[in-house]
Amino acid sequence: MKLCLYILFALWLCCVPQRGNAHALDPGFLDLRQLGPETWQILWRVPDVNGQPMEIDAVLPGQCSPARSTGLTADDVAWVSTWVAECDVPLAGQIVSIEGLGRQRNDVLLRIQPLNGATKTMRFTPDTTALTIPESPSTWSTMSTYFWLGFQHILEGVDHLLFVFALFILVRDPWRLVGAITAFTVAHSLTLAMATLGVLRVPSGPVEAIIALSIVFLALEILKRKEGKIRLAEQYPWIVSFCFGLLHGLGFAGALSEIGLPAQDIPAALLAFNLGVEGGQLAFIAALSLAVFIWRMLAPAASSRLHMIASPTTGYVIGAVSIYWLVERISGF
Structure with a gap:
């Protein structure tokens, strides 16, 4: 289905250096x-x-x-x-x-x-x-x-992109996928605002570990998917995205807290930051969709033959990477 795309993404994952705190600002x-x-x-x-x-x-x-x-x-x-x-x-x-x-x-x-x-x-x-x-x-x-x-920030957050990538693999309907991504944004906007404004305080270590665990969950959903049987993340993608988005928002807050918010424009800055995250996610999905479209146009026969192995292979790689992050972040407590 998407083996060629998966290979490129997996290579990118391997080449990007990982840190204990994936949300530190690179700028x-x-x-x-x-x-x-x-x-x-x-x-x-x-x-x-x-x-x-x-x-x-x-x-x-x-x-x-x-x-x-x-x-x-x-x-x-x-x-x-x-x-x-x-x-x-x-x-x-x-x-x-x-x-x-x-x-x-x-x-x-x-x-x-x-x-x-x-x-x-x-x-x-x-x-x-x-x-x-x-x-x-x-x-x-x-x-x-x-x-x-x-x-x-979203385009440099490898764990967040891997979560979005897993949704891309699971949810085949484009509009349901966009709805799931939007639900993810709405959810992390809520917790991001509360954490940034000091209403909600959660230690960053456990949050980072649970974010990795959320990606493990989606990897299992990919591996357990069978024809004729709809998994939870496929049937209710917006609910899954919303629930995990609440956790990811706490991760975003770690980055935003490093630079703070302008006192005179806090609502505008929060809104703009969240819109930027949403824009980055949709741009990432658009790039993936374009890559799949080009692959199917150039090699339709190969795309059909590789359908059976692409999805489970992708699930195993996403699962392996996310489990590594989970163990690394738990050991850093």
């Missing part, structure tokens, strides 16, 4: 928090690349001293530097840049926390390596930043 993060009229505390977080910090550097306006980091220290998932800078002029209207970002494929999130004013959130990209700090950000600017943050 860089620059936080500017004002301590006094001319004093700013800087937090500079650089993504890890094969045990070394990515070759990028944050550069503050020339009126700030020091304008660059003085050294990076490794934590569990990234490289961090903190320092205090004295700036002779207000940062509003000044330019902050990320040196070397144009040679990378990552983004960097910028958060400015003035002493008396609203928190501003902006995004550097390889095409936009310098930003002018605005007097006050628009709601649209905030929503755009958090939409692309959600979109990028």
